[in-house]
Amino acid sequence: MVLVDSHVHISMKDYDTDREEVIRRARAAGVRLMVEVGYDLESSERAVGLARTNEGIVAAVGVHPHDAKTWNREASDRIEELAKEDSVVAIGEIGLDYYRNLSSPQEQAAAFRAQIDLAARLNLPVIIHERDAFEDVLSILVDAGAERLPGVVMHCFSGDWRAARRCLDRGFYISIAGPVTYKNSKFQEQVARLCPLDRLLTETDSPYLTPSPFRGKRNEPSYVKDVTEHIARIRSMPVEILGKTVLENAYKAFGLDEVKDQVR
Numbered sequence: 636m637v638l639v640d641s642h643v644h645i646s647m648k649d650y651d652t653d654r655e656e657v658i659r660r661a662r663a664a665g666v667r668l669m670v671e672v673g674y675d676l677e678s679s680e681r682a683v684g685l686a687r688t689n690e691g692i693v694a695a696v697g698v699h700p701h702d703a704k705t706w707n708r709e710a711s712d713r714i715e716e717l718a719k720e721d722s723v724v725a726i727g728e729i730g731l732d733y734y735r736n737l738s739s740p741q742e743q744a745a746a747f748r749a750q751i752d753l754a755a756r757l758n759l760p761v762i763i764h765e766r767d768a769f770e771d772v773l774s775i776l777v778d779a780g781a782e783r784l785p786g787v788v789m790h791c792f793s794g795d796w797r798a799a800r801r802c803l804d805r806g807f808y809i810s811i812a813g814p815v816t817y818k819n820s821k822f823q824e825q826v827a828r829l830c831p832l833d834r835l836l837t838e839t840d841s842p843y844l845t846p847s848p849f850r851g852k853r854n855e856p857s858y859v860k861d862v863t864e865h866i867a868r869i870r871s872m873p874v875e876i877l878g879k880t881v882l883e884n885a886y887k888a889f890g891l892d893e894v895k896d897q898v899r
C-alpha cells in the first residue's frame with residue numbers, strides 16, 4: 636500500500652527524541668510522500684532542512700495566520716529566499732484563523748494576500764489554513780487570483796459539502812485529516828465521501844488531530860493509514876486504490892511529476 640501525508644510538522648520539538656523512528660514507521664506504513672509545513676520563519680527553515688536530508692519529505696514555507704503580526708519586509712524576503720530551495724514545493728501554511736485571532740484580521744489578511752502574491756510570482760501552489768473564516772478566505776483567494784496558481788490545497792478541511800463544492804468549483808484540492816475518524820465528524824465524512832477522487836488529499840497534521848483509535852496520543856504520519864482506511868470504508872473502495880490515487884493527486888498538486896521517480 637502507498638500513502639501520502641500532505642501536512643506534517645515533524646520538525647517540531649515533540650519529535651526530538653524519536654524523529655528517525657517516526658519517519659521509519661511512516662515509510663513502513665507505506666507513506667511515500669510527506670509535506671513538512673512551516674508556520675513561521677523558524678519552522679520554515681526547519682522544514683527545508685528536514686526535506687533536504689530526507690528522501691520522500693518535501694517542504695512548504697510560509698507564515699501562519701497566528702503569526703501574521705510578524706509579517707514584514709524581512710520575513711517576506713526570507714520566505715522568498717527559502718521558497719527557491721529545491722525541496723520546497725509550496726507556500727504554506729497561510730490563511731485566516733478567526734477562532735483564535737492571535738493576529739488581528741487586518742494583519743492576517745495582509746500576510747495572506749502577500750503570500751498568495753509570492754506563490755504566484757514563484758509559480759508555487761499554496762496550502763491554506765482556515766478556521767471560522769471560510770467566506771473571507773475564499774474571497775481573498777478569488778480576489779488575489781489564486782486560481783492562476785498551480786494548486787490550492789485546503790488543509791484539514793472542516794466545512795460542509797456546500798463549502799467544499801465552492802472550493803472544488805475553483806479547482807482547489809480538499810485535504811482530509813484525522814477528525815474524519817471521530818464519531819462527531821459529520822461534515823468531514825460527507826465531504827470525504829462526495830469529493831471527486833482526483834481532488835482528494837489525505838493528511839495527519841502531526842502532532843495535532845490524532846485519528847481514532849490513537850486519539851489522545853501524539854499524532855504521527857504513519858497514522859495517515861488510519862485516515863485513508865476510514866475514507867476508503869466511507870467510499871466503499873479498496874484502500875490500496877485510494878492510497879495510490881491520493882498519492883498521485885499529491886504529486887500533481889505539488890508539481891512533483893518530474894521528481895516522482897525519485898520520491899518513489
Ligand SMILES: [Zn+2]
Pocket residue numbers: 642644672728840
Ligand atoms: Zn498545520
